[in-house]
Amino acid sequence: MEVGPAEPDRDCPRCPRLVEFRETWRAKRPDWENAPVPSFGPVEARLLIVGLAPGLQGANRTGRPFTGDYAGDLLYATLTEFGFATGTYAARPDDGLTLIDARITNAVRCVPPENKPTGPEIATCRPFLVATMAEMPKLAAIVALGRIAHDTLMGTLGWKKSARPFGHGAVHAGSHGTSSTWPQRPLTVFDSYHCSRYNTNTGVLTPAMFRAVFSAVRAHVDGAAAR
Ligand code: URA
Numbered sequence: 001m002e003v004g005p006a007e008p009d010r011d012c013p014r015c016p017r018l019v020e021f022r023e024t025w026r027a028k029r030p031d032w033e034n035a036p037v038p039s040f041g042p043v044e045a046r047l048l049i050v051g052l053a054p055g056l057q058g059a060n061r062t063g064r065p066f067t068g069d070y071a072g073d074l075l076y077a078t079l080t081e082f083g084f085a086t087g088t089y090a091a092r093p094d095d096g097l098t099l100i101d102a103r104i105t106n107a108v109r110c111v112p113p114e115n116k117p118t119g120p121e122i123a124t125c126r127p128f129l130v131a132t133m134a135e136m137p138k139l140a141a142i143v144a145l146g147r148i149a150h151d152t153l154m155g156t157l158g159w160k161k162s163a164r165p166f167g168h169g170a171v172h173a174g175s176h177g178t179s180s181t182w183p184q185r186p187l188t189v190f191d192s193y194h195c196s197r198y199n200t201n202t203g204v205l206t207p208a209m210f211r212a213v214f215s216a217v218r219a220h221v222d223g224a225a226a227r
Helices: 018-027 071-080 118-132 148-156 197-201 206-225
Strands: 045-050 102-106 142-143 171-175 186-194
Touching: 018 142, 045 071, 045 118, 045 148, 071 197, 071 206, 102 118, 118 148, 142 206, 148 186, 186 206
Parallel strands: 045 102, 045 142, 142 186
Antiparallel strands: 171 186
């Protein structure tokens, strides 16, 4: 299988609706990034966290996933608690926060109107997710934030969605890799409700529920290292 680039160009033309939205915001707010948001964290990481898409005034403004987004407050606090991040998260890309053995990416790299990417946009952006995973030689665990991230991951991995349905706290073990440049390796996907403002404000996701997922991830990654 051919694996392309892991990051879209700044002016990626693939999704007409997202290009139009990006251009609108470039005109309105030239001081914002208004571009596809690249993955954050070392390629040698064993853990990849897959979100949905940049928030308009968060990652789309700052250029770093979840940075300045409400969802980032819980995500970065939890990553720090479980040793996957160090430093102080201050909602700005120059806050010095460093990810340790973890990387964050989004299923869709460009900000969608109303935080809702369409099915075709998710499919169009999928080659970048494939390439992001392929460039991580030690990838052993993925946290899927929300059902859309889960579903797109199942498609990307060629794992049957019906056999591995999304569920908060669900753990799906399998393997990934389809070519000599991307050999088969064990991989475990951990599902979590997305840490969005809506989910946390409505109590769908509590900090304790989110911590439980990362506690399981920590144990898995540490156990895999010991084996
Ligand atoms: N910000 C991101 O970068 N991704 C999300 O999924 C939500 C907010």
